Amino acid sequence: MQVVSPWRRAWQLGAVCFSLLWLAVGAFAAERVLGAPGAVPAAVAAATLELLPVAQVDGTGIFLHHLVTANPAATTPVIIPQIRIAAAPALSQTLTYSRAQVAEWLTRNAPELAASAWSGASQVRITRRLRALDETEIKQHLTDALQREYVKDRGELELRFVRPWTPVNIPDDPFTLRILDLPTSGVSASFIVRFELRTTQESVASWQLFLQAKIMKDVLVARSQLKRGTKLRDADLAQERRDVLTLREPLGAIATEDDTLELAEFVAAGQPLGARSVRVRPVVLRGSVAEAIIQDGALSVSIKVEVLEDGIPGQTIRIRNLQTKREFHGKVRNEQTILVSL
Template sequence: MRHLAAVLSLLLAVALRAEAPADAPVAAPLAQEAFAALLTRDLVTHFNLEGDLQLEFLRPWTPPERVARDWQVQITEYPSVAASALLLRCRILADGQPLGETTLTLRAALWRDAWVARQPLTTNTPFDASQLETRRVDLLRERDALPAAVGDRSFNFVRGVQAGRLLTWRDIARRPLVKKGEMVEVSAADGMLVVTMKALAMQNGAQGEVVTVRNLDSKKDFSAFVIDENRVQVRF
């Protein structure tokens, strides 16, 4: 009988193994690396972060005393902004069952390529990537650093920058397509009817910005959107 029970147990185990998908997850404890990966994914989505977010636990973390096939983490209290020091509260779920909440203290770094001046940059010159190089920086510490994904010929350098210095958002600005004191073409559309006229720009403006222009006949000022070089549009 004992031999028969052992055989039946073996046959049952083989049958269950055959029914399970080859790639079915195996029940396992929640490792710290996997926990950090779940937190990272949630934080990247919540704060809409771009770059490589890395987290470090500042206090010892003890994994739950159980195993599960599916581990999930739900952050229940976020900090107001992403920063190099994070305090958050989260809930851990094992196969859909909550295991309670815990408070975590983390050190965070968001690594991304940023622009560095290869040579001295001159004020009011067009943005030129050939004068720059990239450096990997932590944007949670270098918060003003200009990411290397930003910048094209629609920008100007608006401040002098020494060689070797990180560029910041204050070092560039959109190149004005409309300049104060110059004539611009104003267009206004109402259905199929389009009217154009000339006006005087009362301020500088980059593409998409709203500027004040002056009617040459009535001397009245009105607002319009910059759409191209010396062209603005009135929108109703």
């Protein structure tokens, strides 16, 4: 067994302590230069603002938060306010701001955000934010505009594009559709419309389309043959949804229980009632005899006359004097009386 002298053991222990001290000093120096493990270099930490390489904006303008973001590694975090820098570029234009231009703008308009050190891109490229406009959306906007401005309460408008719509890119902004041109006949079964899309700041584009349309509405339809003179409340009718554009003179809203209404013409089974199909039931009929009161100032004469055409109260009809056979006109007062003014 080898015996180690005390002096040699002391020297070995001193050498170990010196090595450990040297390693500690080296680690401390590396931390001061490079930072602690996982730390951000000082040059990067000093940069509080980071310039983005690209930015997309809407029509409201270019704002600071579109171009610059706060550096998450900054020693002093900042909040980027929504400050408007400039107007948005046009749809087909691109704007480019360098880092120096943005820093200069901050110095003039927001000095509290001016940074001595930056990170990120050297310049930012700015374009408009776009989105696709498909056939479903443009058809809905067209339908709403035509319904509101032209069809109104005539029924529910349905549109079909004759040619498929190719999706187009438009600004990602709220827009309105404005009808520019429509045939004088208005909305018909086939027609051409020209329209424009506008945002609050600009006109996007205009198009011309060939459309096919239907105006659907619930109408009265005869379920069986109906004779002229049948009271409307007794007629065999049903409500069906039809395209009123295919009807010559569609019948408007009407009270089927009105006892004063009757059919003015023969109506075949399955045929919708038109405006001419219904009339107020006459109180005097053609060929009947009524009393005509002829008034001339304070003078009043009553004679018997032959009614030459059906009439309702307030309607002027032709009548004939039974004795002289002379024809003249009078206004129907009621079932028995016709007023004649000289």
